[in-house]
Amino acid sequence: MLTRTDRKLAGHILGLDGKPLAGVQVRFAGPGQPQTGWQPPAAKTDSKGHFVFDAVCEGPVTVMANSNNIQARVPAQGGDTNVVVNLDL
Secondary structure: OOOOOOEEEEEEEEEOOOOEOOOOEEEEEOOOOOOEOOEOOEEEOOOOOEEEEEEEOOOEEEEEEEEOOEEEEEEEEOOOOOEEEEEOO
């Protein structure tokens, strides 16, 4: 049985100073979540540090941000639209 990818996942990537970070690679993964080949879906933050994924399944996910080999991870749920990840750049 296939799980429906009918949820969004969105939020912001912020520096430790609380300012939005543009151009940060964001991925998410979790049990039963979609993948592209061997990799979880990826997006980049816009000029306001915002990211969005439109095809997410219900259930727990880990949101992963990566910039200049600095990484951060936070737990979330499929359908969360106000995820905040603080990245120590």
